Amino acid sequence: MVFNPGILLIFGISIFGGFTSSQMFKKIHIPQVIGYIAAGVIFGQTVLGIITPQVIDNLQPFNNFALGIIGFLVGSELLFSDMKKYGKQFSTILIGEGVLAFILVGSAVGFILYKVTGVFSLAMAGGVVFGAIASATDPASTINVLWEYRAAGILTTTIIAIVALDDALAMFLYGLGTSISQILTGGEADIAVELLKVAFELGASIILGIATGGLIALIIRKTKSPESLFVIAFGILLICIGLCAWLELDIILAGMFAGISLVNILPERGKEVVKQIRNISTPIYILFFALVGARLSLGSMPAWLWLIVAVYVVLRSFGKWFGAWIGARISGADKKVCNFTGMSLFAQGGVAIGLSIMASSHLSNISIQPGLSLGDVIIFGVTATTLIVQIIGPMLVKVSVKVAGEAGRNVTEEDVLSRNKVEQIVDRDATVVSPVTPIKEVVELFGAGERSFIPVVDNDNVFKGIIRFTDLTAAFLAPETLDWLVAGDFLYKTKTLLTPGQTQKDAINIMTHLHREYIPVVDNEHNRHWVGLADRQSMITSARRELLPA
């Protein structure tokens, strides 16, 4: 029986395998994205061959979906307020790193191709396409590392801005490059028409993205339930991705602009949507990168191609680093932006591979040697370099943000609340009464305090329930009864209790759900020995205090 796994099995194997391998990589402090790709390499053509090129072709709609989601999440990181602040820096760095990588890689690869083929036009065409692809940076894996290490700061902002923008630059250079290649190699493309085509594709993608983000913002403005928020945003985003695939527009760019417009039109609710979409993004990321790995076929590359691979990796890296350094220096950026931005831009992924696939279909009729077209050289070269730079790229992003002191700074209130336990803020001195406390005393305690209930604890320190102020009001209308009643007469046996080991995030979720400000804390549900009161405000205040810069 031929092993022919269905799509769902492929999904399962890739996600589970990707996760497992990423966990192993994580143990040796290598970013998880490399683990995802490594799983793909193992399941793909290079090793096991379970995920065949045909399967990958069949999964194109999934790839489109993943690219759209990645684009959206990347775009949602860009606030105009930041762009305005750092705009000058961003554009000079962007042009510096993109153009220098383009020139260095393009000329060196062109030179090698010329030496191999002896045909100038073909060498020039290959060089231009390689150069254009070299200018792209993979936003997904780069930003994944920034998230993983919770980076925040001026360097992080710069990296996010550059990776979000340089796909557009890469696409533009690519459009220019393929047109020039086709002209040089005798194709029929008219450079003006090709340029117009690229401009149209970029423009239409951007407009569709902005419209998508605007539409999401418009609809969710009045939506209250978080579930509806997610479903609406997700649905509209899918429509955008589907339209892009249908109209052959750029999915990443459209997704990115959807994210940009949403968070800039409606910052608060927009961030809520982004958070929910990010929550579902992990398996999508794993699968996407596993498929990138599976697409690579490391064994079947001609030997001289490795030279192109080596030159590409070295010169692209140098071009990005030095170009970013020059750009940053010209714009007068912070020293750490000058030194570390370029080396955080080495990763290349979906866009580069996507462009190489497009180039291979454009240039497949240009033969270099028997059985090897210029298209093949490009697709082999880019996939191999992708694997290498995907290993060194994310690692260098990690090193950059760590050395620049920006790792671990993007800790949110939610992170702190998830880490902190109820026992850290429990008020062990909260006023309690015994079941035999005369109700007159209880009334006085309510008068002296601000809480809406008082816990009732017996002589054995067992929590019996609470007295709610609202239940006492009837007694005020019959003051003579106050002499005959005790706390036990008003006991409310609440089932809502916390234990010291619960996280503060859980506690706040319960409080939000029940509209409570305080919840009694007992040692455990069974013994119910009194510990104290957990107070919502104390948890939030202590989390915020932790987040204050030292």
Added chain:
Amino acid sequence: MDLANIIDRERCCVLKETTKTEAIIELVNSLEGFNGPQLNGGPLDIEELRKELFYREQLMSTGLSLGLAVPHVRFRGVKSPLVIAGIQPDGITDYDTLDGSEVNIVIMIIVGENQHKQHIRLLSLIASRLKDNKLKQALLSAGSGEEIYSLLAGSEEAGL
């Protein structure tokens, strides 16, 4: 609040017992087989009710003053207030009342678990009614449960 609907006519009685514990047990036992609309689903759990009443007595005696005791409890077995009454003309001496007097009139109040308002209003209503000496004397000379019920339930109409 209409006491006539809340007091159970058939469970008002002249008590046989003369101690606090036995008198409360006698009243609780009279609810065996009770099937009124006040019940919350199934039959009353007499044992549980007895425990709850005695737990309440442990917290603080329900003996008030001038011969009146109001054992009371919020109980999950009922959904609306239920009141039963017992008279002991010979007096219960060990009830531990606020003024040290012996108890002749025991009015038991059982309300639903969350009926805080009804609970307090009933306590207040019954205590204020029984401040009336004429009613008290009439109750002490009542010879049957029916008569006790009529006096307690009718006192509202009679303006007592």
